[in-house]
Amino acid sequence: MSFLQIVEGPLFIFAAAVFVLGALWRLIGIIRIGRKKDISPPKASAAAGFIRGNLRHFIPRGIFAKRTMVHIVGGYGFHLGLFALIFFGAYHIDFLNERILGVSWPAMPRWAFLMVSGVAFSGLIMLWVRRISDPVMRLISSKDDHIGSWLTFLVMLSGCFALEQAHDSLRATHMLLVDIWLVYFPFSRLMHGFTFVLSRGNSGATYGRKGIDL
Amino acid sequence: MQNQFHSLRNFLRLSVLMLMLAAFAAPVAAQSVRPPGNAVNLDDGIEEGPSNALGDLSDTEIWDNFRGGNPRDIFAPAPEGQVMTTTGQQWRMIREKFIRKYLGWAPLIVIGLLAVFYFAKGPMKISAGRSGKTIPRFTLSARVAHWFMAAVFIILGLSGMIILLGRVVIAPYFGLEFNSVLTSAAMQGHNLFGPVFIFALIWLFIKFIRGNFFQWVDLKWISKLGGFFGGHVSSGQFNFGEKSWFWMVIIVGSVISVTGVIMLFPGLVDDIRWLQLSTILHALGAVGLIAVAFGHIYVGTIGMEGSLDSMLKGEVDENWAKEHHDLWYEEMTGKSASETKAPEETP
Amino acid sequence: MSTITEIAVEKFLEHTDSEAASFFEACVNCGQCAEACHFHLATGDPRQTPIYKLRPMQRAYQRDKAPFSSLKKMLGLAPNPVTEAELKEWEPLVYDSCNMCGRCTLACPMGIDIAGTISKMREGYAAAGLVPEGLKSAAEYVKKTSSPMGVTIKALKAQISHQEKATGIKIEVDKKGADYMCTFSSMEIMGYPEVLGAYAKLFKRAGLSWTISSVAYEATNVGVQIGSAPMAKEILERVVDAAEALEVKYVISPECGHAYGAIRWAGPNLMGRQFKFEVVHIIEVLDKLRREGKIPAGKKDSRRMTLHDPCQIIRRGGLLREPRKLLDESCEDFVEMKSAGIANFCCGGGGGVSANPRANELKTKAFSLKVEQLNGVENLEAVVVPCGNCRAVFEDGLDEYEMDLEVLGLSELIADTLEEDDQKQG
Structure with a gap:
């Protein structure tokens, strides 16, 4: 089995499995913490707020x-x-x-x-x-932010290096980085790609039931 | 009539030659290398050449026929309708005998000079020490524009160097195969990031044009050699060195951009000599920028205490500003840049 | 006996519900919230970045409660534990540098409710006793008199009789079976007692039956500001018990920012049950009465005026349009300031900051943004500030920045511009 076959085959399947199971585990873990039911009489629907919050924050103010x-x-x-x-x-x-x-x-x-x-x-x-x-971002950034940015950058860069499709080694490098990225994802801040739905939705729901039109 | 017959025969010969080459290369390539996705399809239906494929002509005669004109005069312009042009050879000679041979040394020489300077004179300290008070120098958007250009510059510089010098620097030590892989990668990366460089250049120009026009005070800076060898030099927001660097980046950068676009889209020009000129200008300009960039990086980091703050935090120490950009300091704060040294003189 | 740190961290973890967890998980440290925070904009200090103010709580969560936290701990990849020094370092950031105004949420691409999470974080601080002196003494007053400013029933009654004389309308205290029970903020009772007269005038005209409780006239809730749920519940209980004893249908929350949220949204959750009455904000009441034609607008106020949006009423209360409609009908020249409405700047004194003298300097600095907004409106004569606390902050701030501008309450303005009785008849 060549290196390319490994990183495209078993290793990729392993990485993809870690990605899917890890991300699910983490999402479910967050949801399972649960929250006290809000018993104040609502003015409007929290569920609608959840959706509206998600959509509203796509557009910057x-x-x-x-x-x-x-x-x-x-x-x-x-x-x-x-x-x-x-x-x-x-x-x-x-x-x-x-x-x-x-x-x-x-x-x-x-x-x-x-x-x-x-x-x-x-x-x-x-x-x-x-x-x-930016002094603000220098203060609040953590190692994870930098690793996430660089890893993503390297995945993209190696992908662009392999564009000619002429060398297996370049394709293999790209795939190896993809595998690493997939494994890193669920344990890191890259998870924001999924958790944003919860966070926007939760505050959207809180605002929504107060009848606030954001 | 005779001539035409010759041409046809020669063409067939060449085709066969290429087919044979491809046939030999195929098993080797199959191991780990595929022809590029956009490569010419060699399987054009010609299975075999005539039996006297090599004909009666010598190799020299074949090539002479291709090139046309006076075969010994490589500087002569190509006659109309010729298959090969002589400028190709000229271009090849410049590339092989000059650019590839000597150009790569330029950045190394700059690094060497900087190292000598560093060990001989050491970094330039803020002589009055840090005051602890800072004044803003670069806005966030200017900083981002700068670092954006820096990032794109590094990517293009590295990949460009591999494309240009991989054959002479990497291949002999790491093998042709390795160099081939590296060059393929570098080429794709270089082509993709090229257009981004143009964007970065325009952005940089807009963000930094203010304060970068030459002034009379710059003459004094030149006469004092920028204070690198002692003495105080006055300057505004940017000194002569910085201004020159800015304009070099903009002008040479524009040349690189234009020549790069021509190479990326060869259909834009109708004469191959434009392409040849482009590769040469592109390489000269780029290596020149890379060489000077090391100087820029040196002064911005280890060479001068307090410089890096301006690009990382956007703020510089007041004493740094007083010593290196006194006129700008006075303009910014409304205070005299020399007043801290003066209090004892007051009666 | 557990240490301060243990108590705080335990509370942090307890209050990190799935909502707070999703916020901590989704933040990408992009720093956009800094651009929304008046404290950061006024000082330029990176430490004033909203999400940074939550760091100890976020770290406690990541270390001990987040998914994969035990795996990360095993591998030595978990973040360091929160220390006492750190908690103390953050204490001013949690209490002085956040009005819980929620402006940052608007700028956040993840929609993180930092204000709401700060209030959860304050639970940890309050439990550990790490609370600024100013809020502590306010809490002491509350225990004695139910009011953070020490307003006694005697003082209230004195103000009531003044207003009765001024308006010629009787204000009934402890009237059982009234429809509405009004509450006030101490600031209103002591600083702007005209509001009592305004209520009397408006409600008489509308034919509303209303009263004031002699035991639960105070609407502010210092427990909510400090972040102490038990204290908040205790304060709230007085109002709820009094209202239910008087058998009123509605309790009116006054022109006070956090008081509305405290009783309307946090209230039932703190008490663990729904109330037997409905909570309405005075602006809602006025708007409803106006729509029903019960308090028609008369001669309009001719001054050029603008509206300040108290965060807890507008942005976090949802009463965005009501005050604007009322103002449009009551003034000739109502203009909006820049970034008015949902994204308006906080006055700088909300969330317990104005009760905390240590934060004075910072509060004044933050007010410079409000000054800028006000100066952006040409020939401005007055600003309507429908929140007692904001109003006091405005008066201090305008004084500090030497601005000559009248600060008005909304109810008083509506009362003053009410259509005269004889007008109606004639």
Whole structure:
């Protein structure tokens, strides 16, 4: 078995399993802590607030956007870009189709892929350089934040290195980093990719039942 | 008539040659290397050449026919309709005999000079010590623009160096296979990050153009060699060195951007000589920037106490500002930059 | 005997429910909340970043309660335990530097309710006795007189009789079977007693049956501010018992920020049961009466005025439109200040900060943002501040920044601009 076959095969399956089970365990763990039932008479629906909170926080508020434009542009660029790369990159669709899902869908054309990569990379770099150059973020950042940023960056970079599809070793490097990333994910702050639903929803619900239209 | 016949025959010969090469290469490649996804499909239906595939011509004659013109004069312009141009050879010579041979030394020489300077003179300290009070120097968005450029610059610099020098620096020691993998990776990374550099450059330009115009005070700075060898130099928000670096990045960066775009989209130009010129300018400009960047990094970090604060925290110590950017300090605070040394003189 | 740290950490963990946990888990340390916090904006100090103020509690959770925490501990990857020195270092950040105004939640991409979590964190601090002196002495007063400013029933009765004389309307105390029971903040009773007269005038016009309890006239709840649930419950119990003894249908929460949240939202949860009466805010009452045509607007106030949005009533109370409708009908020249409404800046004195003299300097600094907002409105003559506590902060702050601006309560303004009886008839 070649190195590529290992990182694409058993190791990938192991990493994906850790990712799925770990993330589930953590989400369920958070939910299972539970909270006291709020018995104050509600003004409006908490469930609707949960959903509204989730949607409302997708859109930044103008008055805060001005001061941290870099962060907002970088944040959106990176997250939307990464999402598009993962789910609409031709090689990724092939991989998901052949190994996991068994379904295929249209991919981005190559020029779009390159453009989106540029945006995603720019966004991630912006977010990280703000982390090292803003006194607030320097104070509050932890090792985990940096490891998460760098690991994601390396996964993306190795992916772009392997774009020519000419060398197995480059593809294997990418896949190895993907495996590491998948294993790291559920134990780290990368989990925000899932926990944001709970956090936005919980405060949305609290606000919602008070009848506050955020 | 004779000539045309020759051409056709030569073409067939070349095709066969390439097919054979491909056939030999295939088993080797199959082990771990595939042809690039966008490579030319060699399977064009020609299975075998004529029996006298090599014909009666010598190799020199074959190539002469391809190139046309005076085969001995590589500087002669290519006649209309010729398959090969002589400028290709010129370009190759510049690349092999000059750029690849000598250019790589430039950054190393700069690093060497900096090391000598560091060990001989040591870092420049804030002579009055830190005051503990700070004044803002760079806004957050300026800092982010700077570090963004820095990050893209490092990625492009490293990958570019591998593309340019991998063959002469890496291949002899780590093998062709390794160099091939590395270069493929570097090439993809370089192409992808290239457009990002243009964005970074525009952003940097907008954020830093203020304060970077040359002034008369810069002449004094030059006459005192920037104070690197002693003596006090006056300067505004940016000194002559910083201004020069800014304009070098902008101008050379623009050249690199334009030539890079031409190489990324070769269809944009209709003459191959533009492409050849682009590779040369691109390499010269980039290596030049990389070499000077080491100087920039040196002064910004270990070379000068208190400099890094300006880009990390956005604030600098007041004494640092007084010593290195006195005019700017006075403008910012409305205080005299030399007043702390003066109190004893008051009667 | 457990140490301060053990008590605090135990309470931190106890109060980290699935909501707080989801906040701690989702935060990506992006620092956006700093841009929303008036304390950070006014000082530029990174330590004033809202999420940073929660650090000890977040760490306690990550170390001892979060999923995978035991695995991480085994591998030596768990964060360090919270220390006493750290708790003490954070004490001013928890009490002086947070008004629990919730502006940060608006800026947070994860929608983290930092204000609500700070109140949970204060439970740990209160239990461990790490509370600023100012709030401690306020709590002492409450124990003696039920009011954080030491307002006795005698003082209240004196103010009532003054207002009865001024308005010529009788204000009945302890009237059993009244529909509404009004509560007030000490600040109103002592500083702005005209509000009693305003209520009398408005409710008489509307034909409302109302009363004031002689044992539960105080609406503020220092227990909520300190973050002590047992104390909060004790204070609340007086109001609930009195209201239920008088058999009123509604209890009116006054123009006071945290008092509304304390009784309306936290109240039933603190008591562990629903009340036999409904809690309404005075703004809700006025708005309802106005819509029903019971307190029609008369001659409008001609001054150019704006509205300050008390956080606990507007942003965290949901009464965004009501005061604006009322003001539109009562003044000729009502203008909004910049970033008014849901994202308005806090006055800087909420969440117990104004009861804590140690925080005075910081509070005044934070008020500079309010000054900036007010200065942004040209030719401003008055500002309506429907919260007794904000009002006092405004008066101090405007004095400090040498601004000449009238500060008005909403109820008084509505009462003053009420349509005259003879107007109605004629």
